[in-house]
Amino acid sequence: MTTPTPRADGKVPHHRAEGPATAPPLLLAPSLGTSTALWDKVAPELSVTHRVVRWDLPGHGRSPAALIGPGATVADLAALVLALADSLGLDRFSYAGVSLGGAVGLHLAVHHPERIDRLAVVCSSAHFNGPGPWRERAAKVRAEGLDELARGAHARWFTPGFTVPALVEDHRTADSGAYAACCDALAAFDIRELLPRIVAPTLLVAGREDPATPPAHLREIADAVPGAALVEIPGASHLAPAERPEAVLAALRAHLGGDAGLGMEVRRQVLGDAHVDRAQERQSPFTARFQDFISRYAWGEIWTDPTLSRRERSMITLTALVAHGHYDELAMHVRAARRNGLSPEEIGAVLLQTAVYCGVPAANSAFAVAQRVLAEEEAAS
Template identity: 55%
Template sequence: MELRHRIDGPDDAPLLVLGPSLGTTTHLWDPQIPELARTWRVLRYDLPGHGASPAATEPFGVADVADAVLALAGPGRFAVGGVSFGGAVALSIAVNHPGRVSELVLCCTSARFGDPATWRQRAARVRAEGMGWLAGMVTARWFTHGAESAVAEPMQSSLLGTDAESYALACDALATYDLRDHLPRVTARTLVIAGDRDPATPIEHAELLGEGIPGARLAVVPEAAHLANVERPAVVAGLMSRFLGHGRGMKARREVLGEEYVDRALASGAASGLTADFQEFITRYAWGDIWIRPGLDRRTRSVITLTALVARGHLDELALHVRAALRVGLTPDEIAEVLLQTAVYCGVPAANAAFGVASRVLREMDAQSDDKE
């Protein structure tokens, strides 16, 4: 399956993949790109027969689209999200490939889109009559009655430009899609966004996602129907930006502190709700504004951090940053030199405690290395 796509944002930023709803294209996410692409490398794709993607020539399922998206994303972990059908694709990836997904954004989507017979009936009518009859019915579900024509008409045009057979095959795919029993398999931090006037995926669908996915956060957008990100673009951009944090900050944090530690910290914050905002704060400001500045390399920043932690007696944090120092290229001998320097300027008792922490960390890391061998 070939999916045409486009990429916005810095080449060195972490990857964020965003999928469209049925009947729309990559342009669905245009309102959020200026904010997200500042610190994320954003990949958007068109569904089969939508936008620039070739028409589908054979039946496909949501999982098939998910596999094609994984191929576009390449190796490694990434954040993924989508609206409606695109949200189903994102959820399918998170369920079946949990190790690949760092963050998950589900906007106006569901684990099951209603009665399968309804989707098969829609597919049959599209095959018989084409796309024209859909315009009024679908766009009435996409937007509230107060939506401006300048907002709704471009989306209607993209719907009418969709290949009819590809649209029908996508309806068939939604008829067989059901991940309700698999939601606990999602391990990624998850944000569920719902429109309070969405008739296609009502709030009950979002609540099911929020309750079924461990630690998921639910946000309801007021005065919005199914395409909430188009109808209330600033609200959705703000929700996503706060949840995803600073993209390059998250990348730096993972590279310095390690994937496992960051995953545990984020999961703990999401599960308890107590530290979630704090995790976003330190990702955005400490790692996104300070650690990525070009004025000092990471080795130098690590030396400064070790010294400051010894001076203030933050021994738990010191253990974390001894590991980080090794990860950014400091040797055990260089760490010892840093701690020896602190004995002069921070005091012998502080340095003594720091040497104890560093020695324990190095022993633990040596033991882990031996176990792997």
């Protein structure tokens, strides 16, 4: 359910809320030059499990330009977010932001750790390549407006051949003074030395084709923030939530919790980090929804059902894979069975049972696969 909101009263940014009022709160922040529309393909899905609140930067979308002025800082924008959260009665919330919105999230996580539950920083950075280019852009916008800059927005924001006209129009119609003030904030922002102070579980999402904040910028944050995770999205440039929404949604669902988050944890426990990391690296926009489905359904619901132990589930899984001849999957689940406590002798007994009910040829192939996997594990130990 979406809650209509009136125009901002000049004290807090314009915002829109979606999802159950009693669900965990999640604030979604835009990038410079965009509006709440940046999250149009992601927010409705997240609102199934969260109280999603999208907000507009000053002078963007429906937020008043007067919320900030020349010489603004990211700290000023963070103060607006806290004022918004306070007005909604949110003492603690999760936060995801793109570019400038992500910088605001980093500031909040460093300076107001008691307010941030989980943090996701999307196509952003702990610094934006020094103040010079941003000061020049601010001066140009103050002198000439945004028309010329907006005409080149699609090249800065998206991969070749892709665009979202509504977002480009948001850029063109933003208030030039407020836009320039946001450029001032980016010019002054450099939080690299403070990143180790972040304690909130943190996800970094990078667009592999992003020229503005390339993956190296997100990797720098991931290396500095204790326990942070990094996801790179192929085929995405700077505005990944608009260009590759399904991949961004899958990453956020896994990070923010619920069945997908629990499922990813169980998946790693059963299959191992190396296997899951390889699967994540191979993920594409085409496979993102399937990976999310697997995490939520197979691992988040079935494998977490306490009716059967993981040992018992491994035995059942081995048998089913033999019955259907899925020998590549069988190799993976032989390794999983060992993690779940089955001995080589017990795995052999399961496969012997399959010879009776699935057929000798199937069991013969299964024994060959299992023997190879067990030999590899013994050699590696």
